[in-house]
Amino acid sequence: MSMTHAxxxxxxxxxxxxxxxTPWLFLAPGLLMFAVYVVWPIFSSFQLSFYDYDGLSTKExxxxxxxxxxxxxxxxxxxxxxxxxxxxxxxxxxxxxLMIAIFLNQTVRGIRIxxxxxxxxxxxSQVVVGLMFAWFYAPNFGLLxxxxxxxxxxxxxxxxxxxxxxxxxxxxxxxxxxxxxMILYLTGLNNVSPDQVEAARLDGAKGFKMLxxxxxxxxxxxxxxxxxxxxxxxxxxxxxxxxxxxxxxxGSTRVLSYYMYEQALSEYGFRMGYGAAIAVVLFGIMxxxxxxxxxxxxxxxxxxx
Amino acid sequence: MLTTKRTAGVALAIALLSGTTALAETRTLSxxxxxxxxPLAAMEALIAEFEAANPDIDVVLQNFDHEGYKTAxxxxxxxxxxxxxxxxxxNRMAPFVDAGQFMDVTDAWDANGLNESLASAAASMTxxxxxxxxxxxxxxxxxxxxxxxxxxxxxxxxxxxxEFVANCELFKAAGIDCLTTGTSALWPxxxxxxxxxxxxxxxxxxxxxxxxxxxxxxxxxxxxxANWAKIVPYITADHAAIDWQDAAALMSQGKAANYVxxxxxxxxxxxxxxxxxxxxxxxxxxxxxxxxxxxxxxTDTIHIPAGAKNVEDAKTFLAFIASAxxxxxxxxALGQLPINAGSTVGDDPYIxxxxxxxxxxxxxxxxxxxxxxxxxxxxxxxxGFQEFMVLPENLDxxxxxxxxxxxxxxx
Numbered sequence: 001m002s003m004t005h006a007x008x009x010x011x012x013x014x015x016x017x018x019x020x021x022t023p024w025l026f027l028a029p030g031l032l033m034f035a036v037y038v039v040w041p042i043f044s045s046f047q048l049s050f051y052d053y054d055g056l057s058t059k060e061x062x063x064x065x066x067x068x069x070x071x072x073x074x075x076x077x078x079x080x081x082x083x084x085x086x087x088x089x090x091x092x093x094x095x096x097x098l099m100i101a102i103f104l105n106q107t108v109r110g111i112r113i114x115x116x117x118x119x120x121x122x123x124x125s126q127v128v129v130g131l132m133f134a135w136f137y138a139p140n141f142g143l144l145x146x147x148x149x150x151x152x153x154x155x156x157x158x159x160x161x162x163x164x165x166x167x168x169x170x171x172x173x174x175x176x177x178x179x180x181x182m183i184l185y186l187t188g189l190n191n192v193s194p195d196q197v198e199a200a201r202l203d204g205a206k207g208f209k210m211l212x213x214x215x216x217x218x219x220x221x222x223x224x225x226x227x228x229x230x231x232x233x234x235x236x237x238x239x240x241x242x243x244x245x246x247x248x249x250x251g252s253t254r255v256l257s258y259y260m261y262e263q264a265l266s267e268y269g270f271r272m273g274y275g276a277a278i279a280v281v282l283f284g285i286m287x288x289x290x291x292x293x294x295x296x297x298x299x300x301x302x303x304x305x
Numbered sequence: 306m307l308t309t310k311r312t313a314g315v316a317l318a319i320a321l322l323s324g325t326t327a328l329a330e331t332r333t334l335s336x337x338x339x340x341x342x343x344p345l346a347a348m349e350a351l352i353a354e355f356e357a358a359n360p361d362i363d364v365v366l367q368n369f370d371h372e373g374y375k376t377a378x379x380x381x382x383x384x385x386x387x388x389x390x391x392x393x394x395x396n397r398m399a400p401f402v403d404a405g406q407f408m409d410v411t412d413a414w415d416a417n418g419l420n421e422s423l424a425s426a427a428a429s430m431t432x433x434x435x436x437x438x439x440x441x442x443x444x445x446x447x448x449x450x451x452x453x454x455x456x457x458x459x460x461x462x463x464x465x466x467x468e469f470v471a472n473c474e475l476f477k478a479a480g481i482d483c484l485t486t487g488t489s490a491l492w493p494x495x496x497x498x499x500x501x502x503x504x505x506x507x508x509x510x511x512x513x514x515x516x517x518x519x520x521x522x523x524x525x526x527x528x529x530x531a532n533w534a535k536i537v538p539y540i541t542a543d544h545a546a547i548d549w550q551d552a553a554a555l556m557s558q559g560k561a562a563n564y565v566x567x568x569x570x571x572x573x574x575x576x577x578x579x580x581x582x583x584x585x586x587x588x589x590x591x592x593x594x595x596x597x598x599x600x601x602x603x604t605d606t607i608h609i610p611a612g613a614k615n616v617e618d619a620k621t622f623l624a625f626i627a628s629a630x631x632x633x634x635x636x637x638a639l640g641q642l643p644i645n646a647g648s649t650v651g652d653d654p655y656i657x658x659x660x661x662x663x664x665x666x667x668x669x670x671x672x673x674x675x676x677x678x679x680x681x682x683x684x685x686x687x688x689g690f691q692e693f694m695v696l697p698e699n700l701d702x703x704x705x706x707x708x709x710x711x712x713x714x715x716x
């Protein structure tokens with residue numbers, strides 16, 4: 001008691017504020033990186049989307065002309081429509097991943113090998129997945145083409161058809177995505193409380209009712225993450241489109257991220273402003289989902305505390 | 306990059322040490338290019354020759370990957386320009402000329418008599434009445450065909466387009482694709498369009514169309530597509546999903562008879578097992594006898610960036626590369642045609658045929674759709690051509706779309 005006043009005087013500014021400053025010091029590198037590599041580019045894209053700029057000449061301010069052009073751009077509509085198809089069909093990865101996870105969640109001999117085999121597609125690069133599926137669909141020698149030819153007499157080259165090509169690419173994307181969701185659910189299933197399962201069993205629950213009322217509620221955190229990664233995966237579907245079709249045939253498999261790249265950076269592109277406008281639209285769409293997720297996370301945290 | 310700086314540093318150090326001794330002073334000439342291995346070796350040999358003749362100039366060549374170069378050039382021209390850079394003729398150089406990134410080299414043309422010796426490519430190097438670079442190579446396009454497939458179907462090499470179309474029935478009966486192509490990368494389709502258009506409407510029309518002076522809904526454009534439509538049913542199905550190399554394989558295997566391609570494809574045909582005996586080449590057949598024959602020959606070029614530091618030596622180098630002897634050597638390695646009228650060509654039959662074809666062209670030499678038209682128009686056009694070959698019934702919608710794009714792009 002007697003020493004406090006003099007003591008407080010002798011403590012340095014650092015010692016007094018240590019508690020408040022330390023978290024910020026630890027956060028500083030991350031915040032700096034985030035500001036420079038994420039926040040600043042976002043704002044600079046917003047700014048660029050109001051300009052006509054080819055990367056060489058001087059920028060020319062054109063107001064919202066890029067956006068009004070987007071409004072009437074057929075390729076943009078195709079990309080947007082394809083993004084919706086991606087979002088909807090990609091969601092299949094969640095139930096399918098759950099199914100495989102439940103199927104693999106048993107203790108038989110060699111289950112680890114089966115699990116790793118099922119997980120394998122997620123480990124290989126998207127580029128490799130794209131190439132493999134492109135060969136699978138290839139006209140004249142592709143396996144799928146041959147099988148269809150065998151049964152119907154006439155093969156279908158999936159990636160040459162404006163009707164099927166997008167679905168063909170999504171199928172290729174689902175393969176690793178299902179594996180990813182599966183691994184999320186497998187870890188979730190490890191944490192399912194055996195007591196509750198036991199209790200439910202005593203009450204006579206089984207089969208689908210057991211899954212729906214007992215298992216799934218306990219898997220909610222896993223489901224949440226699975227949905228988040230699948231939505232993000234669907235929206236940023238770029239590599240497969242680029243590898244498998246380059247957006248073709250005649251632009252029918254474009255998605256927003258690929259169209260943005262085409263306009264801004266590809267060989268026939270270099271319309272930086274227009275590309276930035278597409279990026280802003282894509283950012284807007286992602287924001288809807290991301291704020292939804294963040295809102296849910298905050299609500300859950302509040303609810304718990 | 307590192308080598309450039311280091312050599313420059315060494316040059317500076319030597320210059321400082323030697324003081325007023327002019328002899329020891331080497332000036333660096335930096336050159337960015339995108340050669341494949343064989344031409345690169347030939348260019349390095351030429352550079353050695355140039356340095357021997359000009360001991361005070363040190364050429365530092367920085368070679369880039371072919372595809373990566375197309376993006377890299379936009380960065381280095383504005384930030385750290387070399388003294389020389391590779392690019393392409395025609396509208397492909399327009400963005401750089403318009404942005405003031407290339408230097409006017411008309412004086413180098415005038416001083417070295419290049420207006421005569423490089424006459425065949427002069428038009429494609431001229432914008433606003435000035436020359437913007439030196440062409441060093443080009444290659445012909447035309448119809449490559451499989452003689453065995455012709456024999457199997459009992460078809461004769463066609464003398465005009467009507468015979469070509471008539472042959473297609475024979476090929477169909479023999480289960481052979483009359484014309485093959487792989488439009489996964491879009492541009493092979495533009496080759497077919499260009500020839501249809503050059504044969505239907507001629508060279509002047511091609512230029513007017515690619516410079517946006519003619520509506521895509523014009524009746525003459527429709528006439529081009531009407532001629533094209535005659536062979537669309539005989540073109541390899543699923544071409545939209547295959548690369549040009551895969552289509553070349555189809556022709557090598559005898560599953561397809563004809564292929565509208567550039568001379569660079571000869572190597573691919575030969576890799577697929579074809580030889581000089583069964584690989585044929587002909588000019589694209591005549592459609593309208595009243596139209597003077599025009600050909601496509603994309604030209605590769607060297608330019609002096611506006612930010613170049615050593616312009617005088619760069620012009621000396623350009624004059625050297627434009628010379629008949631240098632072009633002969635370089636093109637022997639490239640397997641292509643020299644521009645200089647005094648150069649000689651190798652004894653490869655396809656090179657010989659191309660030389661004959663281009664040097665006797667009365668109508669004019671076009672670059673290629675994606676080099677003559679601005680990038681954005683080229684991309685949309687090539688998508689349209691691909692769509693037309695898959696769904697010819699969409700023609701009206703395609704042309705209206707291209708016309709709307711033309712009105713926007715060339716304003």
